Amino acid sequence: MLKYLSNVTTLHYDADKCVGCGRCAEVCPHGVFAGHQRPAAITDRDRCMECGACMRNCPAEAITVRAGVGCAVGVIYGALGIGGDCCCSADSSAGDSCCSDAESPDAQ
Amino acid sequence: MNETTTQQTDRCCDAGDSQPPCCEAQAADDQPAWVIGEINTPAGPVPHIATALTLADRLAAARVRLGIGRMSYAVPAGLYAVGSPDAASPVLVTANYKLSFDRLRERLGGMDAWVLVLDTKGINVWCAAGKGTFGTDEIVRRVSLTGLAAVVDHRTLIVPQLGAPGVAAHEVKKQSGFKVVYGPIRAVDIPAFMAAGMTATDAMRRVRFGLRDRSAVVPLELVHWTPWALAVAAAGLVAAGLTRGGFDITAGNWLGVRSAALVLAALVGGAVIAPLLLPILPAKTLSGQGMIVGIAIAAVATAMGWIPLARETVIETAALWLIVPTISAFVAMTYTGATTYTSLSGVRREMRLAVPIQIAAGAAGLVLWTVGLFLGR
Numbered sequence: 001m002l003k004y005l006s007n008v009t010t011l012h013y014d015a016d017k018c019v020g021c022g023r024c025a026e027v028c029p030h031g032v033f034a035g036h037q038r039p040a041a042i043t044d045r046d047r048c049m050e051c052g053a054c055m056r057n058c059p060a061e062a063i064t065v066r067a068g069v070g071c072a073v074g075v076i077y078g079a080l081g082i083g084g085d086c087c088c089s090a091d092s093s094a095g096d097s098c099c100s101d102a103e104s105p106d107a108q
Numbered sequence: 109m110n111e112t113t114t115q116q117t118d119r120c121c122d123a124g125d126s127q128p129p130c131c132e133a134q135a136a137d138d139q140p141a142w143v144i145g146e147i148n149t150p151a152g153p154v155p156h157i158a159t160a161l162t163l164a165d166r167l168a169a170a171r172v173r174l175g176i177g178r179m180s181y182a183v184p185a186g187l188y189a190v191g192s193p194d195a196a197s198p199v200l201v202t203a204n205y206k207l208s209f210d211r212l213r214e215r216l217g218g219m220d221a222w223v224l225v226l227d228t229k230g231i232n233v234w235c236a237a238g239k240g241t242f243g244t245d246e247i248v249r250r251v252s253l254t255g256l257a258a259v260v261d262h263r264t265l266i267v268p269q270l271g272a273p274g275v276a277a278h279e280v281k282k283q284s285g286f287k288v289v290y291g292p293i294r295a296v297d298i299p300a301f302m303a304a305g306m307t308a309t310d311a312m313r314r315v316r317f318g319l320r321d322r323s324a325v326v327p328l329e330l331v332h333w334t335p336w337a338l339a340v341a342a343a344g345l346v347a348a349g350l351t352r353g354g355f356d357i358t359a360g361n362w363l364g365v366r367s368a369a370l371v372l373a374a375l376v377g378g379a380v381i382a383p384l385l386l387p388i389l390p391a392k393t394l395s396g397q398g399m400i401v402g403i404a405i406a407a408v409a410t411a412m413g414w415i416p417l418a419r420e421t422v423i424e425t426a427a428l429w430l431i432v433p434t435i436s437a438f439v440a441m442t443y444t445g446a447t448t449y450t451s452l453s454g455v456r457r458e459m460r461l462a463v464p465i466q467i468a469a470g471a472a473g474l475v476l477w478t479v480g481l482f483l484g485r
Contacts, residue, residue: 002317002386002387002447002449003392003449004392004449004450004451004454005392005393005451005454005457005458008451008453008454008457009451009453009454010453023277023278026269026272026290026308026313027269027272027290028313029269029270029293029313029314029315029448030314030315030449031310031313031314047449048451049448049449049450049451050451050452050453051234051237051238051272051273052238052273053237053269053272053273056272056273056274056275056276057272057275057276057277057278059278066452066453067238067273067452068238068451068452068453069235069238069445069452070444070445070447070449070450070451070452070453070454070455071444071445071450071452071455072394072441072442072444072445072455072458072459073442073445074445075452075455075456075459
């Protein structure tokens with residue numbers, strides 16, 4: 001399992017607010033949250049890719065993360081003031097290599 | 109723009125991002141080949157779709173993977189029927205990117221189901237979710253537009269897990285009455301997920317980045333960067349040809365030929381070799397991995413004599429040893445956008461270190477190479 005840089009994620013989780021619905025564990029594509037327990041627990045925060053799924057689906061607003069796409073071209077475009085913060089942008093120039101198509105041949 | 113010949117999108121959707129209302133109800137003479145009929149429902153007729161992909165579907169997918177006409181590869185949003193669905197059949201939600209749609213329907217063979225296609229502007233589920241176009245609002249709107257509540261008597265939507273960054277399940281429930289169940293990440297797991305009573309195993313919930321996943325994006329990376337690399341290589345070829353003994357870009361221009369070839373090799377290093385070897389390269393950052401590959405390429409080129417190693421060529425040697433790893437590092441760094449595990453914060457941290465080095469090394473390499481042109485003979 002590939003792992004990116006350590007101690008860099010903006011993921012914050014307030015266990016006191018957790019209602020134990022298990023949604024965070026369900027939606028996280030990297031298994032950062034552990035299962036259907038109350039409160040949910042973070043297993044390995046360095047696996048977080050800041051997609052924001054957990055935050056969006058937490059009904060108790062116990063999770064915050066600065067969601068974004070880890071894409072260097074997007075960062076460059078953002079720094080140059082062209083396009084948004086993400087290279088997936090539908091209106092960005094055609095042929096954008098990033099975020100091409102579901103990243104995985106089998107993902108929907 | 110794209111050629112529409114092999115594209116099976118509805119004509120009215122080819123124009124661009126906004127889908128006119130005509131996409132909702134397809135005229136009978138305007139149907140793509142994957143629509144094989146119509147099913148009547150309390151909410152009106154619903155297109156009946158094939159689950160087997162045709163050769164045309166696969167060829168079009170290959171073209172998309174090579175970056176040809178990708179941006180307008182959309183299917184009309186709306187409700188579709190698979191098999192012989194009734195009011196109790198499950199509803200699977202997907203994006204209106206044709207590849208996402210195809211990947212889903214080809215796994216629904218033998219099933220009776222409804223497919224609710226959201227308008228994600230022709231973008232795949234995960235990227236659209238990140239942008240919010242695959243999101244709560246669009247689900248609620250599409251459920252309402254299609255009259256789904258009259259078509260099925262249950263109140264459950266199966267939403268792909270990678271759509272979760274844009275979808276607040278509890279909000280969908282509140283606003284539409286439909287409960288969201290997150291389906292597996294990979295469409296191939298859908299039959300097992302359904303058979304298990306709509307529960308996914310942990311493995312189904314984990315995104316992977318195996319060799320096959322990594323190679324899938326390689327052609328697009330190459331297509332994206334090759335024009336730039338060719339331009340740099342051509343510039344080097346011409347500059348060296350003009351400077352060294354008249355305009356001779358071949359025999360008398362050994363430096364130009366070697367430099368151009370090394371630029372292209374550096375591109376291959378960053379766009380192909382680094383992504384494929386990613387798990388075994390001893391660096392955590394993509395730029396670091398690209399740099400390692402670039403250094404290896406420079407070493408091989410030196411061993412082959414393509415980078416000279418002699419006292420009188422030291423400037424040229426230094427120039428090429430700076431330029432090759434820098435190109436590989438930069439191109440590999442841009443691969444972060446295609447990975448499934450890099451965070452924005454991580455990429456920013458990587459770039460804070462890598463970009464200044466790339467700029468310094470690239471500029472120094474270019475200056476040295478130019479100086480070497482005039483000094484070395």
